Amino acid sequence: MPNDDLAAYRPRIRDFLSRLGVEVAPDGTMRCINPDHPDEHPSAHCYDTNVYCPVCGVSWDIWDACGLIKGMGTGKSTFRERVKIVKETLGDFSGADDRGTVPRTDTRKQASPSAPSFIPLSVDEAKSVYTAKRLLELAPFSPAVTRQLGTDLEIAGSWTCKDESGRVEILSVRFERKGDRERFQRKEIERLDKIVLGFWASAGTGDHGPTVRFKGCPVRLFGRDLLAARPDAPVLIVEGEKCWKAAQEIPGYVPVTWNGGAKKARLADWSPLVGRQVVIYPDDDRPGLESAESLRHTLQSHVQSVRVLQPLPDARKIKPQAADIVEALQVRSPQEMAEYLGNGPEFAAEARGEPVRQQPARNENAQSDDGHDGSEGGGRGGSHDAGDLTPDAIPFRILGTADDGLTYFLDRSERMQTFRLGSLTKTNLQLLASIDWWEGMFPKNSRGQGLDVDRAIDWLIEASNGKAFDIGSIRGRGCWRIAGASGTTYLYHDGTSTYGGPDPDRVYQRKTRLDLGLDGNPAVAETRARMWAAASALSFETPADCARLLAWSVLAPFCGALPVRPAVFLTGQSGSGKSTVLQYVVKRMARGLYVTNVTEAGIRQELQLDCLPVVVEEAESGEEESRMRMRNVFALMRQSFSDDSPRILKGTTQGRSISYVARSMFLYAAIQPGYEREADANRIAVVDMRKPENNWAEIRAGLACAFTEESCAGVRAFTWAHLAEIIEQAERFSVAVHDRTGMDTRYSLMEGILWAAHWRVWKNAFPTDEQLAEWLPTVYASKPVERAEDDSESMIQRLMDEVMPLFDAPTKRYTVEHLLRTLARGYDTEDPAADLAKYRKTLNTLGLYVDSKGQMCVAVRNHHLGRMLGAQYSRVLARHLLCLKKGETVTPPGETSRRCMVFSAGLLEGDPPI
Numbered sequence: 001m002p003n004d005d006l007a008a009y010r011p012r013i014r015d016f017l018s019r020l021g022v023e024v025a026p027d028g029t030m031r032c033i034n035p036d037h038p039d040e041h042p043s044a045h046c047y048d049t050n051v052y053c054p055v056c057g058v059s060w061d062i063w064d065a066c067g068l069i070k071g072m073g074t075g076k077s078t079f080r081e082r083v084k085i086v087k088e089t090l091g092d093f094s095g096a097d098d099r100g101t102v103p104r105t106d107t108r109k110q111a112s113p114s115a116p117s118f119i120p121l122s123v124d125e126a127k128s129v130y131t132a133k134r135l136l137e138l139a140p141f142s143p144a145v146t147r148q149l150g151t152d153l154e155i156a157g158s159w160t161c162k163d164e165s166g167r168v169e170i171l172s173v174r175f176e177r178k179g180d181r182e183r184f185q186r187k188e189i190e191r192l193d194k195i196v197l198g199f200w201a202s203a204g205t206g207d208h209g210p211t212v213r214f215k216g217c218p219v220r221l222f223g224r225d226l227l228a229a230r231p232d233a234p235v236l237i238v239e240g241e242k243c244w245k246a247a248q249e250i251p252g253y254v255p256v257t258w259n260g261g262a263k264k265a266r267l268a269d270w271s272p273l274v275g276r277q278v279v280i281y282p283d284d285d286r287p288g289l290e291s292a293e294s295l296r297h298t299l300q301s302h303v304q305s306v307r308v309l310q311p312l313p314d315a316r317k318i319k320p321q322a323a324d325i326v327e328a329l330q331v332r333s334p335q336e337m338a339e340y341l342g343n344g345p346e347f348a349a350e351a352r353g354e355p356v357r358q359q360p361a362r363n364e365n366a367q368s369d370d371g372h373d374g375s376e377g378g379g380r381g382g383s384h385d386a387g388d389l390t391p392d393a394i395p396f397r398i399l400g401t402a403d404d405g406l407t408y409f410l411d412r413s414e415r416m417q418t419f420r421l422g423s424l425t426k427t428n429l430q431l432l433a434s435i436d437w438w439e440g441m442f443p444k445n446s447r448g449q450g451l452d453v454d455r456a457i458d459w460l461i462e463a464s465n466g467k468a469f470d471i472g473s474i475r476g477r478g479c480w481r482i483a484g485a486s487g488t489t490y491l492y493h494d495g496t497s498t499y500g501g502p503d504p505d506r507v508y509q510r511k512t513r514l515d516l517g518l519d520g521n522p523a524v525a526e527t528r529a530r531m532w533a534a535a536s537a538l539s540f541e542t543p544a545d546c547a548r549l550l551a552w553s554v555l556a557p558f559c560g561a562l563p564v565r566p567a568v569f570l571t572g573q574s575g576s577g578k579s580t581v582l583q584y585v586v587k588r589m590a591r592g593l594y595v596t597n598v599t600e601a602g603i604r605q606e607l608q609l610d611c612l613p614v615v616v617e618e619a620e621s622g623e624e625e626s627r628m629r630m631r632n633v634f635a636l637m638r639q640s641f642s643d644d645s646p647r648i649l650k651g652t653t654q655g656r657s658i659s660y661v662a663r664s665m666f667l668y669a670a671i672q673p674g675y676e677r678e679a680d681a682n683r684i685a686v687v688d689m690r691k692p693e694n695n696w697a698e699i700r701a702g703l704a705c706a707f708t709e710e711s712c713a714g715v716r717a718f719t720w721a722h723l724a725e726i727i728e729q730a731e732r733f734s735v736a737v738h739d740r741t742g743m744d745t746r747y748s749l750m751e752g753i754l755w756a757a758h759w760r761v762w763k764n765a766f767p768t769d770e771q772l773a774e775w776l777p778t779v780y781a782s783k784p785v786e787r788a789e790d791d792s793e794s795m796i797q798r799l800m801d802e803v804m805p806l807f808d809a810p811t812k813r814y815t816v817e818h819l820l821r822t823l824a825r826g827y828d829t830e831d832p833a834a835d836l837a838k839y840r841k842t843l844n845t846l847g848l849y850v851d852s853k854g855q856m857c858v859a860v861r862n863h864h865l866g867r868m869l870g871a872q873y874s875r876v877l878a879r880h881l882l883c884l885k886k887g888e889t890v891t892p893p894g895e896t897s898r899r900c901m902v903f904s905a906g907l908l909e910g911d912p913p914i
Helices: 003-007 010-019 062-070 076-090 123-129 132-141 143-149 180-185 224-229 241-247 262-267 286-299 313-317 325-331 334-343 426-432 435-441 453-464 525-536 543-561 578-589 600-607 624-640 696-706 709-721 723-741 745-762 769-782 791-801 816-825 832-845 863-869 873-877
Strands: 044-046 051-053 058-060 153-162 168-177 194-202 211-213 235-237 254-258 277-280 305-308 397-401 407-410 416-419 478-484 487-493 498-500 567-571 593-596 614-617 648-651 657-660 666-670 684-688 803-806 809-815 848-850 856-859 883-890 898-903
Touching: 010 044, 010 062, 010 076, 058 062, 062 076, 123 168, 132 143, 132 153, 132 168, 132 194, 132 211, 143 168, 143 194, 153 224, 153 241, 168 180, 224 254, 241 254, 241 325, 254 262, 262 286, 277 286, 286 305, 313 325, 325 334, 397 453, 416 426, 426 435, 426 453, 435 453, 478 543, 487 543, 487 723, 525 543, 525 696, 525 709, 525 745, 543 567, 543 578, 543 684, 543 709, 543 723, 543 745, 567 578, 578 614, 578 666, 578 696, 578 709, 593 600, 600 624, 624 666, 684 745, 709 723, 709 745, 723 745, 723 769, 791 816, 791 863, 791 873, 803 816, 803 832, 809 816, 809 832, 816 832, 816 848, 832 848, 863 873
Parallel strands: 235 254, 235 277, 277 305, 567 666, 567 684, 593 614, 614 666
Antiparallel strands: 044 051, 051 058, 153 168, 168 194, 194 211, 397 407, 407 416, 478 487, 487 498, 648 657, 803 809, 848 856, 856 898, 883 898
């Protein structure tokens, strides 16, 4: 089997995984495909040609991935069968461009410099944008850099790619671990690790200047400015920016290269070399020689001449393995190298006994220069116009073009595909339908052989034009509410099948199946009672806490259809059973996204259009960075609470905005609630746990027996069967909660739907009005709604209300709250220089200080506070929701250091009281 046939499949590993039902996130994150690695939290990553799992420490290409997924292993004995499966899944594939032009950049894989976001810079602009400080700040965001070099970096070299007019397009920068070069020179380390990143600029937003980026760096031809300056000089192709810089010393030649390594040579635009004499000096190793030979076959029909030279054998004395032109210039002078380039021996793969990828020879008699055969009409034969084919005759579905400029399709596997009509390729066609179908519809010649890519693309553009598509009609996995003329119905989409409905006006994405067991038998009352009893044995602070948690767990799988989506904060000290609840109850009941140390963007990107529950473990928000991260996660929760919430708008690098409507239910687990805003309190039900008195082994055994896969599927089927009743009854419960507690509408709606689910699923029937009126007082008597205003909250208020004489001005008296908020907000007074200093002095006597972030710092020990609030004040205040740090060393200006409790700046937000 020719190597070039197989090589064409390697870059399509992500497409292959998708077709086999393996989910790969937009950033490449995925679950490990090793069957021996139960990867609950995705740890693997899909790159251009392979999958790598840092836990297993193994990398797999497309053939290995096929073996692992299909259970065939990765041994040689199954290789031919794996190749067959890959080809059947992806169809026949050729990397050649049927248009007869020099292959250009694959627009699916890299940012194009012609896209609006890409901007070339003048040399002066580039110097101000690509600063060393900025590059060192960005580099650690590359997983490859941090994995190999860590975060303590230094720049070891840089190379600039300019276009024909001399504007800077790409800056390739070489990074090394700080201090490694000196250690290498002292022979303290045997190897000098390094990584080259390509940086490019996009247009900034508003008044901001260009934005520096490295992700999605386009592959460009380095040396185009030199080619423009010397249009008649022969061209020298070398591999790598360092070699390109060194080759500029060689007289008589214009050196060029590309960024990204040997495997990305096919992504560069080689059209500036058309009609020139070309010499390729390869790296002296197998990948370099294969790349050079493949490049020769690519160019030979478009340049005047092209030769691949045999690397200088003498260069191996400098570098035994993979010697390049840098080593060659150490054993030959630039003039001698110029002579070698003109008269040196050409490389012959057969002479070394090494197989090199070969491209099929071009049949000059069969094809003309435009890539069509020589028959009359360019082989139009069986080609079609857009109107010739009915929808039933097309194995894919054209949805239309949306406002984002992309055209949407459902491919032959009913998976969503999006392309720009102006940059369609043969690969795009193959994603939609098999190559056999395209060749049958648009043969290249009258004999029905080959594919006329140009005509196929023209037909697809014509068939797609004029069809408008609303992105809002796309829906992912989860439960959806459908409002129709005959009333409201509900639909659940598990990725492959839908239950309920119908919904002909929308498109449901085909994704990896998330089976809830809705087609199974609903759990009977005895099963549900057994599950309730097992959960009640856990160490919930009150029965109402258990009821809220189980109600959330049965509603969460259907969160997309709910009118409101309550969140839960599962709290308790270490050892109270939070992990047990998550493992045995929540994860088995509510299938969704389980994360830790997550960002709001990460959740959005993982969910995409799915309506799934989100469980955030270890949701503490102590440090400033984690607090800001969790604030954004809470903001996403607030937007998810109801369909009436405003849409989320996010900017893109193309200067457009993308709107998101999240429909998830959130559960957070932490030692204590970590939300800071009052707006979160009426959307989140706090479920408290305490350390158990019973034996943990007995509790877990009971949970394992009760919450089985079968029983949990049965409860989900039961909830699905009664979902409409629960939603209808929720309003009655909400009114009753509001009348009983006096809380606002949002809190009442949250509690109402939880209690409706609790009664229907776990108590088997809805209560009468009399039963509900009798039951609610017992719920809120055991845990009053006002419990958030605990002794720590009262103590804070007592402190704020305390009136103090101003330092050195006893006739002026202010509340502590006024002094703190004034300093936090920097308000002017009649005599700001004097009064603010006096404010600080006054607060200092109480051990209080406002830092530069507007955070209140309270001394752990202060005798004035002790007399005012009680000797144990520090223990009480440390339990406050907004206490971020309980023993931070703080040094106020002009004062001695002290251990303080640090409170969130949110405590002092707002104007000082008058």
